Amino acid sequence: MKLSMRTYKRFPFWIIPLAIGLVVMALPFMGANRGTLRLVISIALLALLVVGLNIAFGYAGELALGQSAIYAAGAYFAGYFAIKGLDLPLTLVIAVIAAAAVGLLTGGPGLRLGSWSLGMVTFFLVLLLPDIVTLFGDYTGGTAGLSGIPLPSLFGQKLNNTTFYVFVIAITILFFALLRNYVVSRHGTALKVMRESPVLARSLGYSIPRLKLTAYVISALPAGAAGSLFAYQDGYVSDVSFGFSMAVAILAASIIGGSASIYGAAFGAAILVIGPLRASALQDWSLPFFGLLLIVGGLFFAGGVAGLLTRLIHSRFLKDDLMPDVLAALESPPPLPAIDGKTLKGVGIVKRFGGNVALAGVDLEARPGRVTALIGPNGSGKTTLLNVISGFLKPEEGTVMLGDRDITGLKAHQASRSGISRTFQTPQIPQGLTVAEVVESARFRTEPTSVISGMLTLPGTRRAMRRDREAAIQLLSVMGIVEYADRQADELPLGTRRVLEVARALASEPALLLLDEPASGLDEQEVEALAVVIRRLRDAGATIVIVEHNFELVMRISDRIDVLHLGGMIAGGTPAEVRNDPAVIESYLGKAARERAEAAEEKK
Numbered sequence: 001m002k003l004s005m006r007t008y009k010r011f012p013f014w015i016i017p018l019a020i021g022l023v024v025m026a027l028p029f030m031g032a033n034r035g036t037l038r039l040v041i042s043i044a045l046l047a048l049l050v051v052g053l054n055i056a057f058g059y060a061g062e063l064a065l066g067q068s069a070i071y072a073a074g075a076y077f078a079g080y081f082a083i084k085g086l087d088l089p090l091t092l093v094i095a096v097i098a099a100a101a102v103g104l105l106t107g108g109p110g111l112r113l114g115s116w117s118l119g120m121v122t123f124f125l126v127l128l129l130p131d132i133v134t135l136f137g138d139y140t141g142g143t144a145g146l147s148g149i150p151l152p153s154l155f156g157q158k159l160n161n162t163t164f165y166v167f168v169i170a171i172t173i174l175f176f177a178l179l180r181n182y183v184v185s186r187h188g189t190a191l192k193v194m195r196e197s198p199v200l201a202r203s204l205g206y207s208i209p210r211l212k213l214t215a216y217v218i219s220a221l222p223a224g225a226a227g228s229l230f231a232y233q234d235g236y237v238s239d240v241s242f243g244f245s246m247a248v249a250i251l252a253a254s255i256i257g258g259s260a261s262i263y264g265a266a267f268g269a270a271i272l273v274i275g276p277l278r279a280s281a282l283q284d285w286s287l288p289f290f291g292l293l294l295i296v297g298g299l300f301f302a303g304g305v306a307g308l309l310t311r312l313i314h315s316r317f318l319k320d321d322l323m324p325d326v327l328a329a330l331e332s333p334p335p336l337p338a339i340d341g342k343t344l345k346g347v348g349i350v351k352r353f354g355g356n357v358a359l360a361g362v363d364l365e366a367r368p369g370r371v372t373a374l375i376g377p378n379g380s381g382k383t384t385l386l387n388v389i390s391g392f393l394k395p396e397e398g399t400v401m402l403g404d405r406d407i408t409g410l411k412a413h414q415a416s417r418s419g420i421s422r423t424f425q426t427p428q429i430p431q432g433l434t435v436a437e438v439v440e441s442a443r444f445r446t447e448p449t450s451v452i453s454g455m456l457t458l459p460g461t462r463r464a465m466r467r468d469r470e471a472a473i474q475l476l477s478v479m480g481i482v483e484y485a486d487r488q489a490d491e492l493p494l495g496t497r498r499v500l501e502v503a504r505a506l507a508s509e510p511a512l513l514l515l516d517e518p519a520s521g522l523d524e525q526e527v528e529a530l531a532v533v534i535r536r537l538r539d540a541g542a543t544i545v546i547v548e549h550n551f552e553l554v555m556r557i558s559d560r561i562d563v564l565h566l567g568g569m570i571a572g573g574t575p576a577e578v579r580n581d582p583a584v585i586e587s588y589l590g591k592a593a594r595e596r597a598e599a600a601e602e603k604k
Contacts, residue, residue: 002319005486009323014180017263018173025169028162037165041233043266043273044172048226050253051179051265052219057251058259059183060215061195066106066122067250069129070099070220072242074227076133076140079149079237088152088159088167092228099224100217107216118216126247133239145238152232168229175222178455180262182218185454185461186468189437190444191215196430203390203424205416205445205508214451258304260432267305325469326485329477336478336536341368341543342403342419342511344389349398351384358384360567361398364545366512366560371534371544373554375578376564382547383425385564386514389545390422391415402512417445419511423518427497429489436485438500439472440465442507475503479533495526502533513537515546519553531557555579 003011028037049067056064074095081091106121133140140146152159152167159167182188190211194201198208231237249272257268303310322330346364350357359381366372374382387393389400391412400408407418421442429438447468453461476482479499484492489500498518505513515534519527527550534557538544548554554561554575561578563571571581578584 002317004319005321005323008318009486014177017176017180017266021169021173021176025166025173028165034161037161038233039273041165041168041229043269044168045226045230045233046250046253046273047266047269048172048175048222049250050257050269051176051262052222053250053254054219054259054261054265055179055183055191056216056219057254058261058264059188059191059195060212060219061191062212062216063119064107064122064216064219065119065247065251066102066125067219067223068242068244068246069122069125070102070223071227071230071246072129072133072237072239073102074099074224075231075237075242076146076227078228079146079231080139082149082152082231083146087156088154088228088232091231092171092225095228095231096221096224099220099227103217103220104213107213107220123247126242126244129242130239140239141237143239145236145240146231147236149231149235149237151235164232171225171229175225176262176266179218179222181457182451182455183262185457186440186444186449186465187214187451187454189433189441192432193430193441196432197428199392199412200424200428200430202392202412203416203422203428204442204504205413207413218451254304256304258306261304261306261310264304264306271305322483323486325473326482329473329482333477333482334474336540337474339506339537339540339542340509340511341513341541343367343401344512344543344545345399345401346385346389347399347401349385349388349400350396351381351388351393352396357567359388359395362564362567362569364562364569366543366545368543369538369541370559371538371546371557373558373561374545374547374564375549375551375554375561379566380564381567382564383516386422386516386545386547389415389512390420390514416508420514421505421508421510421512422514423498423501423505423516425517425520427494427501429492429497429500431488431490433489434486435476435481435489435492435500436469436472438489439475439504439507440468442504443468443471446508471507472503475506476500478536479503480529495522495529498522498526499530499533502537506537510542512543512545515544515548517547517549519548519550527553 024040027040049071053064053067056062077098078091078095081094082088086094106125107118130143134142152164154163154167183191190201190206193204194206194208194211201208201211230241253268253272254265255268256271257266258264344364344366346362349359349362349364351359362381362385364372364374364385374385376382384393388395391407391410391414394409398408399406402418402420405418407415407420410418430441433441447464449461449464473482473485476485479502481496481499481503484496489497492500502515502518519530522530531553534544534546538557538559546554546558558575561572561575562569563578563581563584565583570583571578573581
């Protein structure tokens with residue numbers, strides 16, 4: 001029996017892992033011995049480390065190797081303050097704050113330099129850990145380790161093995177629940193977009209450094225909590241427990257369980273703790289074993305255990321049917337809402353790349369309710385001009401005005417927030433998102449919600465996500481592709497992906513829409529469908545600037561055509577005027593063609 005899409009989308013599947021967690025929490029009361037409980041605690045602590053790594057690596061796409069160092073920070077801070085007499089709740093909070101601080105200090109410089117820089121920064125943090133421990137020996141115990149950590153107490157009451165175990169599992173469940181809510185919220189969608197294409201993310205108004213740093217700091221929180229709980233497990237902390245082998249084990253568990261999965265962290269941790277980490281015969285061969293595991297996992301287990309299970313569930317138990325809101329949109333398509341376009345004016349725009357002048361004092365004007373086309377041979381500066389307007393390039397000279405606002409020199413995410421949306425020559429469709437989620441991703445900055453609201457799934461987040469879905473269904477219906485709303489977007493054919501890009505560009509309610517070669521690679525029917533969409537957008541009041549090589553399409557849909565050649569504007573006017581302009585004919589077909597055209601005119 002297969003589930004309908006409606007049941008799949010609305011059924012609270014989080015109840016299943018929660019129920020499993022509660023069963024695991026009840027193991028002491030079901031007769032489990034002390035050895036089993038200690039094993040489960042080890043799995044829980046490693047799972048906390050791995051789930052944090054999955055946020056930074058699997059969702060944000062940042063290679064972070066410093067989880068074991070952050071783990072150590074949590075353990076040493078908790079151990080030190082436990083010796084000073086603080087209760088477990090306080091030492092746990094201190095450890096989490098310390099982990100966040102370490103994440104902020106190490107992640108800030110690394111993330112701004114790039115993903116590999118973050119990997120190197122965090123890698124050296126692990127290597128430097130013994131020296132740091134020795135340097136602060138008065139607080140860490142130095143090479144001898146930090147000993148004398150008392151039994152944990154909760155509000156003055158000492159915890160025994162059973163109550164400590166229950167506390168550890170409860171904390172693990174809490175972090176998994178919060179992080180699960182985070183990745184299924186709008187913030188999780190934003191992370192997936194950024195992971196696949198930072199360029200696309202900036203065009204949607206995302207601040208990449210802020211988004212990355214937030215994810216990295218959040219990834220540090222469960223590692224700090226794990227360190228705090230680890231300090232109480234044996235009452236002793238030594239830097240030996242947090243070395244390079246532990247860093248590689250965390251990465252291996254992430255790969256095997258599934259990096260882009262919250263629950264994959266539990267699978268990977270259980271596999272490693274029950275298997276290689278527990279087998280004493282493998283202790284001396286841990287690094288080669290983990291290296292082999294990473295290679296095998298990367299080659300043959302894309303998505304890890306969690307990915308395999310997800311694909312199995314989708315193929316065996318899920319119907320390929322339509323949601324009720326999709327069916328309603330098909331039966332009664334909503335109208336295209338009015339678009340509040342603004343006038344674009346570019347004056348004297350100059351852009352150089354070294355000694356090459358890509359734009360030589362270009363003027364451009366585009367008005368609401370009109371399609372302004374930019375044409376010209378390859379290398380004429382068309383896409384460069386779009387990149388200047390949308391903030392991906394900064395001009396050396398000239399001004400760009402959108403309405404009454406000067407947007408010259410704004411960065412891409414700032415230009416997006418000022419009202420500019422665009423598509424790209426190659427469709428930017430992130431993997432792992434449905435068609436509706438791709439459109440919804442453009443509303444992340446239009447109606448912002450906080451990270452805390454996302455983690456706690458507060459009413460504000462639920463309302464925003466509901467409005468995101470409604471807007472996506474409306475736009476997909478207008479574009480004529482609403483039946484694909486709940487399918488994986490990266491599986492769509494090229495023509496449909498280009499129409500999807502237009503729908504996403506409209507979701508942010510833009511004042512200016514830039515289309516970069518939207519008809520490239522489309523057949524005749526797809527080109528005609530695209531032409532219909534562009535005309536509807538124009539009639540709704542959109543300001544549209546289109547770069548396109550399909551000359552006949554441009555002639556049919558454009559109200560004005562500007563022609564670029566070698567970085568300069570050589571002609572402009574209505575389609576009829578441009579079609580017969582000698583300079584345009586020469587730039588496209590050569591001087592001989594222009595002379596033939598002039599001779600033909602004279603004979604008439």
